[in-house]
Amino acid sequence: MRHDTPLLDIGLSRKADLVRMKATAPMQPFNDPDLVSHYAEATPRRVPGFADLHRMALLLLSEHATEAARILVLGAGGGLELKTFAEARPDWSFVGVDPSAPMLDLAKHVLGPLGSQVAWVHGYVEHAPPGPFDGATCLLTLHFLPRPERLRVLQAIRRRLSPGAPLIIAHHSIPEGAASDRWLTRSAAFAAGPTPDPGQVAAAASGLARHLPLLSTHDEEALLREAGFCDVALFYAGFSFRGWVAVARDT
Numbered sequence: 716m717r718h719d720t721p722l723l724d725i726g727l728s729r730k731a732d733l734v735r736m737k738a739t740a741p742m743q744p745f746n747d748p749d750l751v752s753h754y755a756e757a758t759p760r761r762v763p764g765f766a767d768l769h770r771m772a773l774l775l776l777s778e779h780a781t782e783a784a785r786i787l788v789l790g791a792g793g794g795l796e797l798k799t800f801a802e803a804r805p806d807w808s809f810v811g812v813d814p815s816a817p818m819l820d821l822a823k824h825v826l827g828p829l830g831s832q833v834a835w836v837h838g839y840v841e842h843a844p845p846g847p848f849d850g851a852t853c854l855l856t857l858h859f860l861p862r863p864e865r866l867r868v869l870q871a872i873r874r875r876l877s878p879g880a881p882l883i884i885a886h887h888s889i890p891e892g893a894a895s896d897r898w899l900t901r902s903a904a905f906a907a908g909p910t911p912d913p914g915q916v917a918a919a920a921s922g923l924a925r926h927l928p929l930l931s932t933h934d935e936e937a938l939l940r941e942a943g944f945c946d947v948a949l950f951y952a953g954f955s956f957r958g959w960v961a962v963a964r965d966t
Contacts, residue, residue, distance in 0.1 A: 758795070761906035762855065763953030769799040769854075771950055772883045775960045776850040779881045782806045784849035787875060789840055789868075790856040791833075792818025794825035801829040812836040812843050840868055846875035851882045854958075858886035861928045862938065869942035878965035882944060885951055885958030887923070891933045898955040899923045905954060923955075932957055
């Protein structure tokens with residue numbers, strides 16, 4: 716995939732191989748220096764409620780996590796959610812995992828002194844420590860992975876969580892029975908700004924539909940349960956984006 720396609724210009728993508736158990740034919744747009752340099756500035760404008768998504772994730776983690784909690788952050792490159800978490804909870808420590816070295820460098824820059832709370836892992840979910848962790852997040856990532864691979868990633872996260880620990884995920888997902896192109900077009904139009912060009916919006920939405928193995932919201936929730944989570948609940952919705960919180964089931 717070209718790195719200058721409307722799909723990536725929208726800024727909706729994270730790392731396609733971000734948390735893969737094995738990287739086969741990986742797409743690594745976030746090794747592109749130009750894209751990395753614009754990520755922190757562009758992405759908050761292009762995902763509905765981006766900053767509030769991070770604040771909600773923090774609140775959901777805080778409902779379960781105690782003082783001195785240890786949190787796993789998959790897709791930590793860029794550092795934006797980690798900055799929100801670390802500023803609010805100086806008593807927590809984090810493991811930030813990402814396969815893109817440039818994006819990890821950006822995260823370290825964004826966090827500055829707050830980075831002392833973070834242990835950085837350049838790699839994939841299987842390279843993360845075994846835990847146990849008191850919570851985990853994986854934002855704007857899983858929509859890149861086909862269902863079998865998503866299941867493997869979610870199972871790997873579950874193995875690293877203490878029973879009862881929360882997992883917060885958010886990415887593209889289409890409500891049951893809804894026309895996917897309609898919701899993707901709305902997301903593309905939002906990302907394009909207040910006066911979007913219809914042709915560019917259509918091309919961007921088409922690119923998302925071609926490249927993302929989207930699941931319905933019903934399938935997303937079923938997948939979390941299959942991976943070993945319970946109490947699955949929707950907490951965020953912004954056009955084609957959805958976010959869930961789930962709890963690691965006691966096995």
